[in-house]
Amino acid sequence: MSNDTNGPNHQALVDIGRAKIAWAKNHSPVLGSFVFKHLNDGTLRNKRIAVVVHLEAKTAYLATLLANAGANVVAAGSNPATTDGAVVAALRDAGIHVVSDAGSDLATWERELHRAADFEPDYVIDDGAELTARIGKYRPDVFQSLKGVSEQTTTGTARLYALEHAGKLPFPALTANNARCKHMFDNRYGTGQTTLQAVLRLSGRRLAGSKIAVIGYGYVGRGIAEYAAKLHARVMVIEVDPVRALEAHMDGHHVGTAHDVLPHAEFVITATGGIRALARQDFSLLTHDVILANAGHHDLEIDVDALSNAADTISHPSPDTTTYTLGTRDVHVLCNGALVNIAGGSGHPVEIMDLSFAVQGIGAHYLINTPLDPGVHVLPKVLDDAIARSKLESLGVTLAQPRPEQVDRHDGLIDEIEL
Amino acid sequence: MSNDTNGPNHQALVDIGRAKIAWAKNHSPVLGSFVFKHLNDGTLRNKRIAVVVHLEAKTAYLATLLANAGANVVAAGSNPATTDGAVVAALRDAGIHVVSDAGSDLATWERELHRAADFEPDYVIDDGAELTARIGKYRPDVFQSLKGVSEQTTTGTARLYALEHAGKLPFPALTANNARCKHMFDNRYGTGQTTLQAVLRLSGRRLAGSKIAVIGYGYVGRGIAEYAAKLHARVMVIEVDPVRALEAHMDGHHVGTAHDVLPHAEFVITATGGIRALARQDFSLLTHDVILANAGHHDLEIDVDALSNAADTISHPSPDTTTYTLGTRDVHVLCNGALVNIAGGSGHPVEIMDLSFAVQGIGAHYLINTPLDPGVHVLPKVLDDAIARSKLESLGVTLAQPRPEQVDRHDGLIDEIEL
Amino acid sequence: MSNDTNGPNHQALVDIGRAKIAWAKNHSPVLGSFVFKHLNDGTLRNKRIAVVVHLEAKTAYLATLLANAGANVVAAGSNPATTDGAVVAALRDAGIHVVSDAGSDLATWERELHRAADFEPDYVIDDGAELTARIGKYRPDVFQSLKGVSEQTTTGTARLYALEHAGKLPFPALTANNARCKHMFDNRYGTGQTTLQAVLRLSGRRLAGSKIAVIGYGYVGRGIAEYAAKLHARVMVIEVDPVRALEAHMDGHHVGTAHDVLPHAEFVITATGGIRALARQDFSLLTHDVILANAGHHDLEIDVDALSNAADTISHPSPDTTTYTLGTRDVHVLCNGALVNIAGGSGHPVEIMDLSFAVQGIGAHYLINTPLDPGVHVLPKVLDDAIARSKLESLGVTLAQPRPEQVDRHDGLIDEIEL
């Protein structure tokens, strides 16, 4: 952490961070109206809330909203590569407790999360269940007394279900990811668009006519494959789920195993939400000059450590590219395997995060105000719908109304049955 | 029904029907291998099964498979406009009981369904819950003793849930529609593609640059809108669900009410799965020369009776088109408001129906062999996956396998938590 | 030709044909206003004009417009498989001389074209240069005195240039195909859309996930490939021109030779505008159950005669499908290799033909009113633009106007140079 918290450079940094947060605010109408109104009903006052999401301007605006509603907020980054120093400076300047700094290495980041656990939050707005899992390991006392977790991602949702299945979830957890206002927009429009943008910008290559392998065909992978095909790439998919694999086939992509696919790929994007999607045994399949990038939650989808061990030489042709030379082949990894659209870009479009963070903000409010059994829950449809209504209103879109004569969709058939 | 069951014309009809069913068989590898093996384990012997789906070649092949496995099958059409006379002749020639004929009017069709109810089936493979609902009304005794229903569509699924909610579902019902191997392919690739094909062929118009209104943005409506946009149409969507409306907006379509949208539409396609999606109060909004067509289950989505009452004159410029003249405006309805892709085309692609009918065939087998509580059930994921695996195999696609080192997706985090 | 020209069936046929032509008229605003005005300035009076295009409703409307403007018109079909009997009946009933009949075989069609040559036209509106070439062979006297030809297609344009190059073009010929209002719309939106529509409807197959080979990547082939990719097919292209082959590659298609491509294709579409694009030596490369169809001008792109010679058996599973069995492989040819979108569909969308026939109608008027040297000419840009303006007007589209301050695009740079 820089000690330079009083000098002129510090103030410039605060000003830049403030401008970024103001920009996020200006383009987040659902957070600014619908969510704002809910949060400010007094129920957040003095609640201890940890916000552990990629620590950039949009997250900062969510944290600010919670703090302004009276909550006692601690903010931490869910990934060491994605923390924005200017935003951190502005948050601290506004009196919000931030435990993360830009540029932390993995060990430092672990310590930051421990500090967030020591904050002893009642509620966690989490991403990848990173803080939740660490509270469980490091502060089991806090884990037992947690009042609720709202989780952002597919990866974190899988972890929460695993905890529940193992009988280790003593508090209610909301999977924001399963809200329609989250996964139907964020995972599809957000990640697909911004992942390819970042890969193309950082690599300087063209997609038209090139071959790209997408590993994992969930919402994120499907979005990436769809955009890549539209940009005239030839898409190949590696997927272990048979229905998704069939979907990828019907979408016009070549579906196969790592052995079928990797020797042809000019780009490989991992999007499994798991770990080691591209691992030691795959390296011999990669072609010279291939670009590797990760769109999934973990830095661990591309096994960069194994790649490092396998490489004859390692070079850095540009700040965001590491080149591993394996014999005669150069393998380029973007952003060291971190989420390429955030670490190597500016993350999701602000209007999409307005929806995702609305789900998180409303989710936190719902957890605070609703008695729920321990276990994984989904945001009630009525709140999901209300977020969509607020967004439509901000967009000036008029929703059609159901008409009385349409209400009996069953044309009397059901009513006439008597048992 | 034609009495001409022995003459040479009859034999020619049987031959045509047989050729069509043979064609369906040749392009249905999942039905022919995976489903065939399941059905022929002896458990279908002497089971009374009603198959009530659009009565064309692909349905006939499913009915034949069931009969060959020893079941006592009755076949009926789920819609009077979609029954293929040659297929009926071939089925009857093969000794299968068929209660429907081509060209029936609505009253005749009702009598056909009553005959199917009087067959007293144990199991129903249904479409729109058309037979199930009629058994409920007309033969409550049979309704009480039904052992299971497997339902094809969104509309029928809604009806089954409504019955369950009203406490009127005394048997287990499988919603084939909710199987991923059904709705992820049939509703999206099947209906979207074939609806537009039929509309363009029957109307002789171009989509490029034209404005098309899609009413309802479920799987079917979304598929139609997606294809229309790809064919360079400008798509407008009317939808009452706020999240779907937002999805339509983010997909790049204009979203609005009937008043916003209809005065600009050159084509209007209904896809709500309900009734009166285009009704009396909308007629004044339609422009001269507009084409109306229906892609939803019901002939009732376009209120053709009301249109008929409102029209000054009615003409038939071509066999599949009815023109209603309202003052100075001509409104053209395709296929009298029946499902345009089946009534005015040849239905879904055969390879897609291979998946949908695999779900129905496996669903019937599952109902017969599994003790289930009354209520609506979904096909177990393991069977859904097995259907997809069989399809992938027939397509020569190799599925990737999960690797041991990927199995702990949670990288140890969960295990280390102790409560 | 049917002799039944007075009976009630004949009148019904005339009525059907009239209704079809009226429908074409109603959807052809450019022909009905801009072209109508030009043609009716008196200059067409008593000119002998042959119209030799696919003889269906849209062509009939063009012929009617010319006749109503005072021309002495003979109409013939440019392909024996695409003549519409009802349209022929209606044209004859209206007093227009028609030499073609529906259902003619190739020999009859040749005789029909000879009759058109014997009509001794001054001007020919041609398609594929079919009449022009036959006048050249059969009636060199008429060929020498021809005053002008306006040609519809890429194929015919190539023939005209070949004639010019061989010193055998003693009259001015307009290549309508090179007008932007023709090839930018007709070849791309018209053929791409309607070819795939016809192939999918006649075959009952799905494109999603399937492999389609397109032979020839000109405007037509590119349109087909584009639509097929959008319908989620995997497209393979065979092309001999290197720049077009590179374009196909950059569009995301697999580019290769017949040996690379055909063994993987489930559909093969020819679109070279030449002959024998799929010939004897290719048959051993085709897979079982492949669908072959032609989108190019000639019935000769698929060498059906050679296929017939090579086949063990030939069958007709449906009216529009011929199945050639080669050993264990079935090869299905749609519409006997004729243009599948016209012979097996209803041709191009009417609004697109409004543009193409506007070019032909204005082209004929231009030939009549403008002294031109022998040779191939292109419609002047000012007329091409005027057709587009008329279409935009009919569509209610307002064209932006250049502004004075934009007029010097060169920002003074050019003016300041003095030599």
Added chain:
Amino acid sequence: MSNDTNGPNHQALVDIGRAKIAWAKNHSPVLGSFVFKHLNDGTLRNKRIAVVVHLEAKTAYLATLLANAGANVVAAGSNPATTDGAVVAALRDAGIHVVSDAGSDLATWERELHRAADFEPDYVIDDGAELTARIGKYRPDVFQSLKGVSEQTTTGTARLYALEHAGKLPFPALTANNARCKHMFDNRYGTGQTTLQAVLRLSGRRLAGSKIAVIGYGYVGRGIAEYAAKLHARVMVIEVDPVRALEAHMDGHHVGTAHDVLPHAEFVITATGGIRALARQDFSLLTHDVILANAGHHDLEIDVDALSNAADTISHPSPDTTTYTLGTRDVHVLCNGALVNIAGGSGHPVEIMDLSFAVQGIGAHYLINTPLDPGVHVLPKVLDDAIARSKLESLGVTLAQPRPEQVDRHDGLIDEIEL
């Protein structure tokens, strides 16, 4: 220009520039083989060649190739906003004469071009005809003795034709832009993709569901509109050419005037190749928070000076964004109106520039080796084709070969005509 040409920082800059040029070389197989071979036949030796294109790595590789082939090269940037300082340092270090520096203002840039004119080149590889026009104005003596110009862009081609039309073109000029290997790839795949990438990254906005106005529907505008529609934007087009306007309509875009379109646009992209496409009279039509960016050659397409005069306040929320506040409306201009994909991104994909610069390199060689009349010329088709062949070879794509039996495309018809 920095004087620090010997310090350690300078060497680091040289190394960065070298690495960039090496990267360009590694991904430019056509330049590296086909073009290299042509250039090194000895004919370039001691020729004075000016290379005036955006001065970044790919241009530097072209300049290096020319210099290594023995030419006496001067390099200048065609736009002051797009010169890369590291690349300049590396070129100078390699002994190539570079007159431009990064960060020059307009006046400095003019002086740089004058220095390039004073180099008295025999040949110019130009972009926008920027150096050609300045030689004409500033050094008419050099202009008279110029031996040839090869021009990159639509804008520059228009200028050369204007010069020819005004009788002011005393030397042969090749329009590289009209080579198929240039405009079919560079303008379409290159600019469309990279312009939207840059706009989305710099603005942090989403395209899905948003409205974007594209001014100008040439190759560049069409590419932008196509990609924007694929990313689910709703596209509006302003175009003065009626055929292009009709094409935009048929592509599914809304076509209208500035008054129709601008009040709805969230993004406005200029792509006319002219000047003042977005000018004083348009400002009142812009909505609050609109993003303006330019994809055309000139910084003058968006009249930034007029916007500056009209603004109440001007701010710089980020390095690449200038915000003009007009009353209550904020109007954001990206990269000050310079080409957003180069000034705010890293330009075209390297593999696309390999084609464009192959055309320029081969064009220069052709000018040097071929006696041509003064006037605008197009690269011969045989050379265009050869470039495509070389690219296909580098991509491992096998081109199909015409077969003898296809050669007579006219099926004998032409031969049988005798005059």
